[in-house]
Amino acid sequence: MTSTSFKHIGQRSIRPDGLDKVTGKARFGADYYLPGMLVGVVVRSPHPHATIKSIDTTAARAISGVKAVITAQDFPEISHEEAMSGESVVDFRDLSHNVMARDKVLYIGHPVAAIAATSQQAADAAAQALQVVYEIHPHVLNVDEAMASDAPILHSDLDPDGGEPTNIAKRHVFNRGDTKQGFARADVVIEREFTTKQVHQGYIEPHAVVADTGEDGRSVVWCSSQGHFLVRDQTAKVLGWERSRLKVIPAEIGGGFGGKTTIYLEPLAVLLSAKSGRPVKMVMSRDEVFMATGPGPGSRVRVKIGATSDGKITAAEVWMAFDAGAFKGSPVGAACQTVLAPYEIHDVSITGLDVVINTPKVAAYRAPGAPIGAFAAESVLDEIAEALSMDPIDLRYQNAVEEGSESTYGPTFKLIGFKETLEAIKEHPHYKATLGPNQGRGVACGFWFNAGLGSSATVSIHEDGTASVLTGSPDIGGSRASMALMAAEVLGIDETRIRPSIVDTDSIGFTDVTGGSRVTFATGMAVIEACGEIVEDLRGRAAMIWGAEPDDVEWQSGQAQHSDGSKPPLSLAEIAGSAAKTGGPIAATASLTARGVGPAFSTQVCDVEVDPDTGLVDILRYTTAQDAGRAIHPSYVEGQMQGGVVQGIGWALNEEYVYDDSGRMENPMFLDYRMPVASDLPMIDTVIVEVPNPGHPYGVRGVGEVGIVPPLAAIANAINGATDVRLRDLPMSPPRVVDALSSELNGATGTPAG
């Protein structure tokens, strides 16, 4: 199927939500107000690791205007229970203890109480008046400290090896072949060590919720999230409620990037509303977002790769330790699977450790774990290419996986487009452009699985021939436009006549999170299926009108056409206009678990200029090529590609959680937590590669995540091109670059593997 066979798919239609967003009319999480609404605040731990000896709420409750105070005592105790929640496994006990600390606090910002009052001032005063007595313990702030032999232990029940409790929650191992023999066949072997710091997803909109619990014990919740069904189900679990007691209404979302695939405020607001009998609104401040919601993990990674003189990789060993924050569950398992996935390597050993530390529990962040692994592996590959005097793309191409290749994590790849992305970059004018003084060029690649999961869609045809498409997938990247385009393609009507909406948990079938790059693929599949049912219905109604058999009716270009041409065509609007006479309302619903997921690959090239005096790295030019399978709406595919790159640039150059010795984050604001802004960046050029996914009716693969995987290494490799110095510790901020250049001048050669 080629793109020229589509009428609507591949068009750059105007996004249905665009006008409301540029005029300020769109309602985000904090934009909801109800009569009698209270202000809710969270009282948070000032200590990174302490036992709660007592909480006295008497003084807080006595303050005028305070209507409710909740602590751990108001939550049911939940035993350890791991279950699939969206793509990931969630331990509901840990989730509950992260929402509200029980006997211990495990990071600065850990909630210990929540208060609802008639004003912000009263709520803040009550928070100040709350008396909490702590017994303070030593803390650990990174994986090195946490794995030290004398480290304080956060949890008494983490012992992956069956011995004494440790801070290592889990050990992932992927071994295949014999790496010793593989390295023996190599002509060049390079082993390096890398570190990265915690980084935040950096969504502009803070977490916000309004909850209104009625006399009947049911609650309505308004919030922005990457999955309001997940919010409903996790909140119900934490509160011990039946799910039907909660209705969650999705607000527009001002960014999530994985960080809004869990709950923080929602159970607190529901409980405060239940206790006070009034609606409660809670909005995090920016420093609360930084100090209490999921960053991506920090890490230490060692990579060793061997290759023959003609560039064939013979073996690889990877060791990674990721911090999970206060509770187990870093994405190190995904990092193990993705770190070498673009390459065909038969002798491989990969170990990943999930390590708890006294910082906020990490949350998903765009291709969770993959950028960290790629930073290390793609940097080492670049060194191998350099050592072999090979073009870095040629080295990667020679080892690239393709259909039928066995992946390093086990399964065999189906049809994929990795080599096509390498070809796209090598043939791009960018790759041949001349560089100036202090300028360098770097390339890197990345892989992400993508996801399917559950989705629902309801499509209704109105009497005037327009249509509604309802889904349960929050739109974080323009997916409403893509839903309309796919519906338009099946129905054969213009997408401007279709209104796509995201509706609440009582108004559509269950739908998993907007994450895993899955919405256009999976929810789109539900839309296509529902529209297909509509078309069958329309054919039947046309047959009824004509006195023909349904098999005599074909659906083409939004019209029913008699197969022998004996009847004038009937448009969708004409059939819809007589719906009452032909069987009643025209609507269809599809709910499915989407199978046939197609993974994504990206290859990127970056030019930088490094100021040797200040260490400032200027991104001069950046081009990314990505296999989208099929670009339903090219503008939003390009937007996802560009967004991923930009977040990767921030991760590479400036972003990091800076903790002081007491465990307090020193930069919990965008002024000091330096994300790239438009003036820091060139236009990110995009090349959409389309190797259709055979598992989707239109060939869609997910596109949201893989774009963030290569930039960390691409930029590090470009800096090496400009300075002949390799940086292996993120971020590569001006002070670190200056230090590295100084070390090079003084004769040091980077960080050898330990």
Add this chain to the structure above:
Amino acid sequence: MLSVANSTVPRVHLLGDLKRRCGGRKTVDVEAETVSQVIAALEARFPDVRQAGLGHMSVAIDGEIMTNADYVTVAPEAEIHFLPALSGG
């Protein structure tokens, strides 16, 4: 039920921790028609596999990674891998 190695029943490929729990085998052939039957067969033969929590892992059938796949049919000659569950952003 497990069978001797042959090419007419699903084959589970084992890496790392699962390989260790299955006595160091790289592959195990199982007579099963669904993923849940594959898990049951593995656990019956290798009781230590129960500690691995296969029910909470993703499963790749002929290269396609799935979650909540208990009742997904596995064809004869299917290639099966169990993988840590992911969290996408």
